[in-house]
Every structure is written in C-alpha cells, then in structure tokens.
Amino acid sequence: MSINKTLVFGHKNPDTDTIMSSIVMANLENQLGNSAKAVRLGNINKETEYVLNYLNIEAPELVSALEDGQNVILVDHNEATQSADNIANANVQKVVDHHALNFSVSTPIYYRAEPVGCTATVLYKMYKEHDVEITKNIATMMLSAIISDTLLFKSPTCTAEDKAIAEKLAKIAEVDCGIYGTDLLKAGTDLSDYTPEQIINIDSKLFEKDGKKFKIAQINTADLDSVFKNKVYFEAAINDEIKKDNLDLYMFAATDIINSNSKVITLGNDSKVVEKAYGVTLDDNTALLENVVSRKKQMLPKILENLD
C-alpha cells in the first residue's frame, strides 16, 4: 500500500461509528480531490455487519501495521493507545473526533472535534461546509453511526444536534429511525457466535493515567441475565487480559439498552475504584450502575476522577 495514499481509520475494536465514519470521511476526501482509503484496525461487530449487509457493501480492508511515514486520517479516536500500533511513526494529517483529547503533534494539522454524540454528526457538518453531496448510502452510514453511538438517542451523550441531523439523514436514507434503529441495535446484541474472550474484546478501550493502565469494555444487550450466566468465563478472560497487559483495572460493562442501566464486572488491583466512583458495593466483582450507559460520559470520567 502506498504511503502517499491516505488511510482513514477509527479506533481498535471498531464499532459502527468507527467503521462508517472511516468510509464517510474517505469519501469526503476523495470528493475533495485527496486520495484516501478507509481501512479498519479490527474485526467487524454484529451491529456494523448489519449495516454493511443492509447496504450490500464490503467492510474496509483490515490493516494490522502501518509503514513509517504513512499518511493517515484518524476518525472517532485520537489517543495513541487506541490507534494503530506504530501510529507514532505515521504522518497524521487530520483528526475528526468527538472524544476527550489526549494528543500531541509537532506541526499544525487539521483537528476537528465537537462534544456531540457521534463522529458522523461532525462529518455531516463537514459535508455541508464543503457542499459535498450526501447520497442515500452515505446518509444511511451516518445515520447508523448516530443511532449506534447514541443508543437511538437515549444515551446522555446524545445532543439536540445529533438528533436533528439524524432526522435529516433518515429522510435521505428513506428509513424510519425507530424501526431501522431498533433492528440495528438488536443485531448488535447478538453474542451467540462469540467466545467469552471475544465478547470482552468486541468494544474494549485501553486508557492510561499517571502510569496506571486500565481497560473499559462494553457490550449492548437486551437481556442482562443471559449475559451474566457466563460470568465466570468472562472473569477468567478478564484476568488473562489483566495479566497479559499488566492492567491495574478492567471494567466490563454490559449495557441494557432497554432499561438504560449497565451491569459491570470489575477486576484488578484498582477494582474498588468503581465503588468510590458510583457509591455502590461490589458483590462478587459485579455491580449494577443505574442509568449509566455511556462509557465516554459516565464511565471514563468517573474512573479518571477516582483513580489514584
């Protein structure tokens, strides 16, 4: 792969926003005359697969390592720990994101982040700014990303802007948000093909703070009990990860998309931080976190605040 062709990708353990925003951003770049290609850093999850099948399109190519000097555009992430392994030697041209920011680069680049629910919401505005057409397929991708990241507008990360843009996109995509969105989210809760090791890695993110390393993994479910009947297998898989990656904390959250709660398993030397952060008592390494559904807004900041 030429290092001059810009690769566009989102975070490891890609979710629907990461995959869709990579494709949508690469298309914008190509429309503006910059040669770009969407790629991915990990396996496609069931929810994303639903969108790809719906649109009858291929998943972006899987990339495991970048050449030194490779031109890249990051979407839906900015932290090196969540990016390609040798991101430090790549040439980051642009970042389009909606997360907390922990980034450093020695020359000016294009960096655009907004505190909205989804990268695709920012991309919608960039299409508008550059007067680039949003086709039916592009609209469906953007809409799927917004529905996924905002849990069909129910997450506290969802802003009025996300919802308004999603409604415009639904018209272009010719779908009913509620029907399409419910089918999409339901597809993401299907864990039947996965081993416990795979389930905890469907959507896990690594964070660092003051030398401490921790992971927060999250899955969506419509049935917490069916997830937790495999608790002992998850715990074994989590303990393996903790040992392998030298983690101080691992929090695995199963988010009930019907009732908007999350039940967590926490392990590691710093597992008690969850008690402090949420005022709960861990029962056999688990706790129910009422009204907590967003890793970005309700999990990560609380953990960062209370970790010492």
Add this chain to the structure above:
Amino acid sequence: MSINKTLVFGHKNPDTDTIMSSIVMANLENQLGNSAKAVRLGNINKETEYVLNYLNIEAPELVSALEDGQNVILVDHNEATQSADNIANANVQKVVDHHALNFSVSTPIYYRAEPVGCTATVLYKMYKEHDVEITKNIATMMLSAIISDTLLFKSPTCTAEDKAIAEKLAKIAEVDCGIYGTDLLKAGTDLSDYTPEQIINIDSKLFEKDGKKFKIAQINTADLDSVFKNKVYFEAAINDEIKKDNLDLYMFAATDIINSNSKVITLGNDSKVVEKAYGVTLDDNTALLENVVSRKKQMLPKILENLD
C-alpha cells in the same frame, strides 16, 4: 468577573492574531447566544495598537489570573505553557487554533484547528458555517490578523486559503491589502519605545520537550542593523531570562520582513542546536538564517527535531 461568562483569550505576549481572534471569537459566541468576553494575557504590541487605533476600539481587558472553574475559550494557542497561569483549573470549552497540538482534556470539547496561516482564517469559516454576519470592523480585524501572521502573504505558513479569504475580507473592510498591510507591518517594527528586556518579550513563546525548556522570541524589523547594534543589551536580557526560567535554550529572532530572512541570537547550554538545525556556524552567538521567517514552520520544528 463571573466564572460563568466565558473568557476568550489567546497566548501570552499577544500578537495581532491573538488579540483580533479573541475579539472576533467572542463576537461569534455572543451572536450565537453564548455570553462571552475577549480578554488578553499581556501587553498590546505596536502592530496591534495600529489596528485598535485604526478601528478606534479599546484593547480587551488584561487578565492576570483565572478563578478556578472559569469557563474559557482558547484561540491561537493550546499549550498550557503559553496560556493563563492556572489554566489547569479552568474549564476549557473550546479551542480554535492553527498551531501544533499538545493538549489533553478529560471530557470531549469543541476543538478546531487547521494548518492555515492564521486563526482568523479558521474563524472566517466558522462565521460562514453559522451564517453570522462579518461586519466591516470584524472583517478589518480578521484581515489584520491574516496580514500579520503571514507577513502580507510572504510567510511559508500562508496558504491559498488565507490569501483568498484575506481578499474577500479586504473588500468588506474597504481597504487595499498592500497599502494597509504594509502600514500595519511597519507599525509593528517600531521598537523605539522598548527596553531590550521588553523587546525580547514582545513575542516570546515557551516550549517544553522531554524535560527541556526553551524559548523562541521573534520581532519583525525592516532594518536588521539597527536592531543588532543593541546586541550586547539583548544578550544580557536573554541571559537573565535563562537564569530566571531555567531555560536550556533561548533563541531570539529578528525577522527582516523586506528580505525574508531572520538573524538570530542564541544562548543557553543547548545553543549549538541551531548550528545543527540550520547548517550554520554561530558567530559570537549570532547567525543569519536565510529564507527563515516562520517560528511555527521553520523554527520550532527544526529545534524540536534537533534537540536531544
């Protein structure tokens, strides 16, 4: 001052872009219904004074310290070393910038940076995006910032976009870019009222890399000889700064805006980095750097690369 009213400011040792972009951004926020006020972190330079007099407007209020929890918007900078002293305890809501990026925040914010010559160029696009009117005064401020930062389009930091937007702004401002711009830059070269200590601090920026601290100061001149006749006084002032701030390197650049060169004085334990970075030999702590005018593009990256 209420911590709820958002303060908008640029870097310490403010230049024309910093002051104008603070006012222009505060106006945009107010137009969009967010209560904001432009302030400044240091003295107004002669060039900026020229614009304020031309428009018959007051300089933003000088602010020395922020209250904890103060809502702020940063323009024209992002690094804590160049910002208000207790920026770590402020609530940064937005950043609009065009510099290298070294920034960290634990919750998502609005961050918009583009690799263009001037913050005002980015602000122009934000006005357009939000469909906010660019009045004659606002246009003059934006135009002055672009002319200042790009040395009337001669700096390598100047992009086609800066120039195209400056031309549109000149029409709204009802000025001739060449005439107004030359007068503006000339006003900035007037150092007659300053002591050597003040001259080296007109536009100096502090940087850090791997525990090393260095400053790069820059002034514009149309007459290098008249600046360098005071060399020994500058050296004394620079050595005082080095001692006071524990610096490893101080580079003072006098940029000849007619011939597009910079003559530098470098002092400190790491002063030899300049020889390595530019392939020059220091002669009594000075060197002429041919075709070097931009701190951001031609000084800072070279120093960062060669400092070990």
